[in-house]
Amino acid sequence: MKERYKNFLLIIKNKSAANGWWLFLFLILLFFHCARLPDSDEGIVLNGAWNLINHRQLYIDFFEFISPGSFYLIFWFWKIFGIHYFVAKFLAVIIVFLSSIGIYKITQTVSKNKVNRFFPLIFIITSIYWPIINHNTFNILFIIWAVYFFIKGLSDYSKNNLIISGLLTGLSILFLQQKGIVLLLALSSFLVISLIKEKKYLLLKLNFYFLAFSFLPLLFLLKWPLKTLYENLIVFPIFNYTETAKMPFYLFTIFLIVLLLMIWLFKKEKSKKIWLLLYVQFFLLLSTLPRPDFYHISLILFPLYVLIPISLEKSKPIDLSKKIIYLIILSAILAIIYPSTIFICFRDLFGSIRNNKLISYVKNNCSGPYLYAGPFIPEVYFETEKINATPYSFLITRLHTPEQFLEAKKSLEKYQPTCAVLDYKMVAKFNYDKNNPVDNYILNNYEPTFQEGDTYVYRILPADL
Numbered sequence: 001m002k003e004r005y006k007n008f009l010l011i012i013k014n015k016s017a018a019n020g021w022w023l024f025l026f027l028i029l030l031f032f033h034c035a036r037l038p039d040s041d042e043g044i045v046l047n048g049a050w051n052l053i054n055h056r057q058l059y060i061d062f063f064e065f066i067s068p069g070s071f072y073l074i075f076w077f078w079k080i081f082g083i084h085y086f087v088a089k090f091l092a093v094i095i096v097f098l099s100s101i102g103i104y105k106i107t108q109t110v111s112k113n114k115v116n117r118f119f120p121l122i123f124i125i126t127s128i129y130w131p132i133i134n135h136n137t138f139n140i141l142f143i144i145w146a147v148y149f150f151i152k153g154l155s156d157y158s159k160n161n162l163i164i165s166g167l168l169t170g171l172s173i174l175f176l177q178q179k180g181i182v183l184l185l186a187l188s189s190f191l192v193i194s195l196i197k198e199k200k201y202l203l204l205k206l207n208f209y210f211l212a213f214s215f216l217p218l219l220f221l222l223k224w225p226l227k228t229l230y231e232n233l234i235v236f237p238i239f240n241y242t243e244t245a246k247m248p249f250y251l252f253t254i255f256l257i258v259l260l261l262m263i264w265l266f267k268k269e270k271s272k273k274i275w276l277l278l279y280v281q282f283f284l285l286l287s288t289l290p291r292p293d294f295y296h297i298s299l300i301l302f303p304l305y306v307l308i309p310i311s312l313e314k315s316k317p318i319d320l321s322k323k324i325i326y327l328i329i330l331s332a333i334l335a336i337i338y339p340s341t342i343f344i345c346f347r348d349l350f351g352s353i354r355n356n357k358l359i360s361y362v363k364n365n366c367s368g369p370y371l372y373a374g375p376f377i378p379e380v381y382f383e384t385e386k387i388n389a390t391p392y393s394f395l396i397t398r399l400h401t402p403e404q405f406l407e408a409k410k411s412l413e414k415y416q417p418t419c420a421v422l423d424y425k426m427v428a429k430f431n432y433d434k435n436n437p438v439d440n441y442i443l444n445n446y447e448p449t450f451q452e453g454d455t456y457v458y459r460i461l462p463a464d465l
Contacts, residue, residue: 021117025100025124029093032128032344035351036085038359040394040426041131043379046088047393049074050382053083059228062391063404065236068220069175070135085382092132095141100124102144103302109151110273111310119305122333126298128340129347135176140299142172143183147280147303150187151273153206154194162206166213174217177233179287179300184214186283190276240399241290252292255285255301258332262304265311274310277303298336305333358421358452359383365449366419366459372412372442373421375432377455380421389417390438397433409437418460420446425454 044064048071051062058068074088081087100120107116130137146168153161169187173180191207194200221229259281266274281303288296308329353359362371362384371386378393380386390408392400412420420442424432434443446458 018117022101025120026093026097028121029097029124029127032349033089033093033132035347035349036089036353037348037351038353038356038377038379038383039131039133040376040379042133043377043382044393045070045074045133045135046085046382047378047388049078049088051388053078054387056387059224059232062388062393063232064393065232065241066135067174067177067180067233069171070138073138073175074133088133092134092137095138096124096127096130096132099141099144099302102141102148103305106144106148106151106277106302107306107309109148109155110271110277110306113309115309119302119308122305122337123302125337125340129343130295130299136179136296136299139172139176139179140302142168142175143179143284143300144302146172146183146187147277150210151276153210154272154276157200157202157206159206159209162210163213166210167216169210170214170217173214174220178237178290179284182283182287183280184211186280190279194272237290240401247291247293249289249292251294251297252285252288254332255297255304258304258329259285261329262307262311266307274307277307294336294339298339301333301336304329308333353383356383358450358455358457361450361452361457362386362419362421366417366457368418370415370417371419371421372417372438374438375422375424375427377421377423377426386417389415395438396427396430397436398430402437405437409441412438412441416460420458421455422458423455 044066048058048062048064052058052071052075056062058064058071064071074091077087077091078084100123103123104116104120107113107119127137146165149161149165149168152158153165165187169180169184171180172183188207188211191203191210195203195207259278263278266278269275281300284300284303285297288300311326359380362380366384366386369387370389371381371384372389373380374395376394376396378388381388381393390411392404392408395405395408397405422439422442424434442458446460448456449459450457
């Protein structure tokens with residue numbers, strides 16, 4: 001009886017410690033994401049949801065080349081809790097927190113280890129500099145939990161777990177089509193490879209369930225014409241986005257090397273869970289090729305986080321060569337938090353738009369419901385409570401087509417917004433060409449009346465009012 005009482009107290013103590021740890025992580029998230037700083041990457045999603053609030057139809061009345069999940073999720077939360085920036089921000093914090101729990105659950109499924117709780121902390125620290133109100137951040141939640149249930153289904157050949165994994169994979173496609181499709185291909189092809197190796201035809205049945213239920217969430221897309229979806233979500237990103245988003249591949253190369261080193265460490269491993277994680281990590285790394293920066297790569301490193309504890313555990317004693325490899329892997333993963341340290345040191349962690357002169361000027365001096373903010377400052381629409389006078393949340397030469405610039409110009413001529421907000425420094429890295437129909441129209445018909453930093457507000461000339 002005494003021994004049972006001690007065990008009961010130990011369970012309570014362990015649960016209290018675990019709950020305290022997760023509360024600590026959640027408070028870290030809240031603390032570092034309590035600012036309200038204008039951000040263009042967040043602005044894309046906020047402007048999309050804001051358009052929905054203003055009864056504009058996605059892909060019909062306004063153009064986007066990402067799948068609809070993020071816009072509608074924020075739109076629904078605004079409908080329930082009120083239209084406010086911090087409703088969207090708190091939702092994003094919850095999503096990052098649930099993602100970190102998913103990483104821990106995967107790690108526990110692969111190997112129970114005292115250091116497992118450390119890797120959700122790494123994930124949360126890297127999120128400090130992320131634009132967390134973003135389709136990429138929302139998408140990773142479904143990817144992480146899809147992998148978790150897939151691992152469970154692979155372990156016990158459970159139809160139910162594969163069904164849940166399929167549903168979550170389908171949802172990941174609804175939030176970001178490229179990464180979701182990559183995940184679908186990775187998980188389904190892994191089942192095919194397992195079928196070929198093991199000759200267990202139950203895997204064929206499980207793959208059918210996985211694929212069938214992964215397509216179920218995609219029925220939501222039937223509310224739009226298939227031709228429109230094809231042009232916006234497939235053709236445009238393939239033939240336009242990659243050209244503008246080109247950047248150095250050094251970070252991609254570093255983590256490809258890290259992955260190869262990890263594969264070498266596990267070359268004699270027979271666990272399907274471990275090889276699944278390595279396989280998924282490879283596909284997720286490939287998914288960052290269109291834009292392999294710190295943000296996009298740090299989002300998808302969770303399989304490597306999961307494998308570090310078991311790699312340390314299974315390789316004792318560790319010889320010198322393995323020590324060097326571990327040092328490289330750990331250094332690379334710790335380096336991924338570097339942008340967060342810079343953010344903490346040099347950004348205003350408690351910033352607010354309350355004293356933002358630009359936003360105040362537009363609200364007080366730009367009459368009418370419409371505004372143009374560009375080429376890439378879509379956050380201005382929601383912050384000023386104005387409606388985009390064009391169908392495009394942002395417009396960048398070499399990304400958007402000449403036809404799209406002409407369409408945007410026609411919209412400006414139709415709605416004639418009182419003001420246009422321009423910031424060309426934001427798009428200098430894209431070699432933006434100001435000689436285009438939209439900028440020529442604004443510079444010929446508007447005059448600058450306000451400046452804050454590199455951002456200018458132009459008012460329509462009196463003769464055109």
